[in-house]
Amino acid sequence: MSLAEGVLRGDVRATAKLISLIENQPEAAVADLQELHPHTGNAHVVGITGSPGVGKSTLVDGLAKRWRKEERRVGIIAVDPNSPFSGGALLGDRVRMQDLATDPGVFIRSMGARGRLGGLARATHNVIRVLDSGGKDVILVETVGVGQSEVDIVQTADTVVVGLVPGMGDDIQTIKAGILETADVFAINKADRPNARGLEMELRTLFGWNQEEEEDRWIPPIEMTVATTGAGMDELKEAICDHWDHLKRTGELQHRRRERYEAELQSVVEDYWRKRFFDYWQREGHWERVVEQVLRKETDPFTAAQQLVVPFLDSEVGG
Amino acid sequence: MSLAEGVLRGDVRATAKLISLIENQPEAAVADLQELHPHTGNAHVVGITGSPGVGKSTLVDGLAKRWRKEERRVGIIAVDPNSPFSGGALLGDRVRMQDLATDPGVFIRSMGARGRLGGLARATHNVIRVLDSGGKDVILVETVGVGQSEVDIVQTADTVVVGLVPGMGDDIQTIKAGILETADVFAINKADRPNARGLEMELRTLFGWNQEEEEDRWIPPIEMTVATTGAGMDELKEAICDHWDHLKRTGELQHRRRERYEAELQSVVEDYWRKRFFDYWQREGHWERVVEQVLRKETDPFTAAQQLVVPFLDSEVGG
Numbered sequence: 001m002s003l004a005e006g007v008l009r010g011d012v013r014a015t016a017k018l019i020s021l022i023e024n025q026p027e028a029a030v031a032d033l034q035e036l037h038p039h040t041g042n043a044h045v046v047g048i049t050g051s052p053g054v055g056k057s058t059l060v061d062g063l064a065k066r067w068r069k070e071e072r073r074v075g076i077i078a079v080d081p082n083s084p085f086s087g088g089a090l091l092g093d094r095v096r097m098q099d100l101a102t103d104p105g106v107f108i109r110s111m112g113a114r115g116r117l118g119g120l121a122r123a124t125h126n127v128i129r130v131l132d133s134g135g136k137d138v139i140l141v142e143t144v145g146v147g148q149s150e151v152d153i154v155q156t157a158d159t160v161v162v163g164l165v166p167g168m169g170d171d172i173q174t175i176k177a178g179i180l181e182t183a184d185v186f187a188i189n190k191a192d193r194p195n196a197r198g199l200e201m202e203l204r205t206l207f208g209w210n211q212e213e214e215e216d217r218w219i220p221p222i223e224m225t226v227a228t229t230g231a232g233m234d235e236l237k238e239a240i241c242d243h244w245d246h247l248k249r250t251g252e253l254q255h256r257r258r259e260r261y262e263a264e265l266q267s268v269v270e271d272y273w274r275k276r277f278f279d280y281w282q283r284e285g286h287w288e289r290v291v292e293q294v295l296r297k298e299t300d301p302f303t304a305a306q307q308l309v310v311p312f313l314d315s316e317v318g319g
Numbered sequence: 320m321s322l323a324e325g326v327l328r329g330d331v332r333a334t335a336k337l338i339s340l341i342e343n344q345p346e347a348a349v350a351d352l353q354e355l356h357p358h359t360g361n362a363h364v365v366g367i368t369g370s371p372g373v374g375k376s377t378l379v380d381g382l383a384k385r386w387r388k389e390e391r392r393v394g395i396i397a398v399d400p401n402s403p404f405s406g407g408a409l410l411g412d413r414v415r416m417q418d419l420a421t422d423p424g425v426f427i428r429s430m431g432a433r434g435r436l437g438g439l440a441r442a443t444h445n446v447i448r449v450l451d452s453g454g455k456d457v458i459l460v461e462t463v464g465v466g467q468s469e470v471d472i473v474q475t476a477d478t479v480v481v482g483l484v485p486g487m488g489d490d491i492q493t494i495k496a497g498i499l500e501t502a503d504v505f506a507i508n509k510a511d512r513p514n515a516r517g518l519e520m521e522l523r524t525l526f527g528w529n530q531e532e533e534e535d536r537w538i539p540p541i542e543m544t545v546a547t548t549g550a551g552m553d554e555l556k557e558a559i560c561d562h563w564d565h566l567k568r569t570g571e572l573q574h575r576r577r578e579r580y581e582a583e584l585q586s587v588v589e590d591y592w593r594k595r596f597f598d599y600w601q602r603e604g605h606w607e608r609v610v611e612q613v614l615r616k617e618t619d620p621f622t623a624a625q626q627l628v629v630p631f632l633d634s635e636v637g638g
Contacts, residue, residue: 030621033619033621034619034621034622037613037616037619037620038616038619040616041616254614257614258610258611258614261610261613261614261620262610264613264620265609265610265613265620265623265624265627268620268621268623268624269596269624269627269628270589270592270593272624272625272628273589273592273596273628274589277588277592290584291577291580291581291584292577294356294580294583294584295573295576295577295580297356297357297359297360300352300353300356300357301356301580301583301584301587302349302352302353302587303353304584304587305584305587305588305590305591306591308588309588309591309592309595
């Protein structure tokens with residue numbers, strides 16, 4: 001039985017095994033991913049991001065439990081793109097989730113960055129593909145930081161929740177231009193702290209909520225939560241579900257998924273090329289020599305690139 | 320006269336113009352960059368990174384002024400990869416640098432992320448190429464955040480300075496696995512705050528400074544600075560210069576630059592491919608149809624990629 005068949009039958013071990021394959025030997029996972037692709041598209045993918053200290057894990061935890069109460073099957077992927085050197089993610093607080101971890105309706109996985117960034121977004125997308133085809137109704141993707149990498153990863157989600165906390169005013173400025181624009185729902189967590197309303201007003205001002213409403217235009221709601229006590233968590237979950245309904249009703253869901261598949265197709269094509277190209281030049285031992293020439297200023301990277309590409313095409317003709 | 324010729328003669332307007340071209344129409348800048356490449360390699364490229372609040376701009380400011388006192392020509396590039404949506408960087412504190420900005424021996428430029436991340440690291444590398452060939456002795460590259468993108472950008476530097484401040488203990492844990500390992504010099508800034516020594520000890524423990532010294536092994540020094548008063552800044556500058564001497568003496572400089580050129584060559588090659596490939600498929604109107612098929616699950620991205628690549632190679636044969 002292929003791993004994909006196992007995944008489709010809801011086998012946890014096959015699921016874990018295929019995800020490890022995606023992380024460690026992505027090429028070996030392709031056949032299974034091809035098999036799974038037609039079975040995807042049912043899960044609601046929810047990205048959760050925000051600065052460290054926002055309480056993302058606790059938000060994810062609380063949301064997962066609420067969906068579980070409704071017998072929805074939940075997948076959780078915690079991604080830490082800030083660990084390029086270590087294989088695993090720095091997610092010690094995962095231990096808090098132990099009651100979820102023993103629930104067979106929940107699958108939890110953390111991922112660190114391996115190799116290139118694009119690779120991490122791609123791997124995340126493929127892990128979503130696995131959990132989606134395996135029958136998860138909701139897949140929560142939590143990212144640890146607030147950089148471009150998180151934007152890339154979070155953009156694979158249908159609904160993006162951005163977590164903020166009062167008293168980190170500077171951070172709004174810092175992350176404003178990056179993550180905030182991707183938000184479909186805001187969660188002001190630790191909202192029992194002073195200035196929660198001030199933060200809410202600041203968000204409203206930044207995003208011009210005072211403009212006129214248009215039909216079918218989604219205005220990101222701002223939910224006040226205290227994830228540790230559960231306050232506001234039902235409302236947050238409802239806001240996320242409202243956004244899902246909105247996506248389906250307006251056709252925006254198809255539009256987002258189309259963009260996501262296009263980006264994925266593009267990166268698969270590029271990997272395919274990359275492999276062919278570097279296999280060719282490294283076999284010839286030529287690559288190293290060209291790099292040396294660039295270093296010695298005998299050529300420049302732009303000239304060298306053209307000189308590498310043309311003979312490669314010719315070789316592809318011959319072969 | 321080409322922009323490159325202007326740059327080589329130290330013309331500020333030509334320099335600014337070429338940098339704008341690199342940012343806005345990178346393809347149009349290639350001829351000038353080819354012309355400049357043989358004239359590069361003299362400048363000491365110093366990357367400065369660390370969490371928001373570390374005082375990176377003030378550190379950069381203080382270092383630049385110290386090099387200026389020795390009549391060294393200085394370039395400053397401030398990169399903000401967290402602004403994928405806006406064109407410009409959020410660098411309001413640049414105003415502090417006004418006395419530097421009016422100094423003809425200093426060239427300051429801030430860059431926001433345009434398009435893809437790899438693009439930003441590449442653009443930064445090309446801006447370094449321009450300033451280097453234009454005769455800058457030291458080029459300071461400041462990044463705003465602490466994510467993978469900053470690692471990529473900072474890795475284009477010969478010397479990486481990581482700024483930290485006492486009292487942000489959590490951040491050490493957060494950024495540990497990413498940026499800290501790339502440090503050649505640590506600056507504990509705002510060292511007049513409590514716990515500066517504690518932070519120093521923490522760093523020593525994390526990085527095992529107690530291990531035996533080997534000859535020619537660089538152990539990142541930890542400098543205590545208060546950039547706003549200038550305390551420790553001379554020592555920081557000296558540590559950076561010591562690292563530069565070390566790089567040159569041990570041959571490590573060639574090694575680092577070789578890696579940098581190899582990464583650049585790789586990404587130029589990939590851009591070249593990407594353009595050829597998508598020009599081909601978009602002209603045929605085929606690309607959109609394939610994306611639709613993936614969306615409708617009639618095919619999957621892996622199968623589709625292969626089916627796109629093979630006819631492309633055939634077409635390159637014919638043309």
